[in-house]
C-alpha cells in the first residue's frame with residue numbers, strides 16, 4: 713500500500729505529463745519554462761537540481777520556492793528529487809528518490825503522507841519500492857537520454873511490459889529520451905504517463921511541446 717493520501721487513480725493522472733526540470737536543463741529562466749509547461753497541461757513537476765553547474769544552498773532554495781509557488785497557482789503537485797531536507801523544509805507535495813538514496817522506508821517516515829516516487833530498473837526493485845510505500849515508480853531509461861550522464865543501460869519499453877506481466881500494479885511513469893513521437897509506445901507498454909526533461913525544456917515552444925505530449929499520452933491511454 714502506498715503511504716500517501718493520494719489515491720492510485722489520482723496518482724496515475726498526475727503521471728501523464730511529468731516534467732522533470734533543473735536550472736541546468738533550461739535555455740531561459742526555469743520559472744518561465746515551468747509556467748509555459750503548466751499552461752500546456754503538465755500534470756506534475758519534479759525539481760531536479762543536479763549535475764555540473766547546478767545551484768546549491770540559498771540559490772537552490774529560492775528557485776525551489778519560486779517553482780513551487782507556480783505549481784501551487786496551477787494546482788499541480790511539486791516534487792523534489794533526492795533532497796529530503798529541502799522537500800521537508802518547503803513543504804513540497806512529494807519526493808522522488810533513487811534506489812541508491814537512503815532506503816525508501818526511511819524516507820517515507822520523513823515525509824509522512826506526501827507523494828513518494830522511487831526509481832526502479834528491475835521487477836525486484838519495483839517490488840521493493842512497493843513494500844516501502846512508494847506511490848509511483850519511475851522506470852527507465854526507456855531510450856537513450858542526453859539529460860543524465862550516469863544513466864543505466866537503455867531498456868526500451870520491455871522493462872515496463874515485464875513489470876506489468878509480473879503483476880506490478882503500481883503507477884508507473886517511463887523516463888529517458890521520451891518525446892511526442894515515442895510517448896504512445898511507452899503508454900501502450902503499460903506506463904501511466906511519461907516523464908521528460910529535454911523534450912520540453914529544449915523545445916522552441918515549451919507550451920506546445922507539453923500540450924502535444926499530454927495529447928499523445930491521453931490518446932494512447934484511451935483518454
Ligand SMILES: C=C1C=NC(C(F)(F)F)=NC1=N
Nearest residue numbers: 793829831849850885887907
Ligand atoms: C532518476 C529518476 C527516475 N525517474 C524519475 C521519474 F520518472 F520522474 F519518476 N525521476 C528521476 N529523477
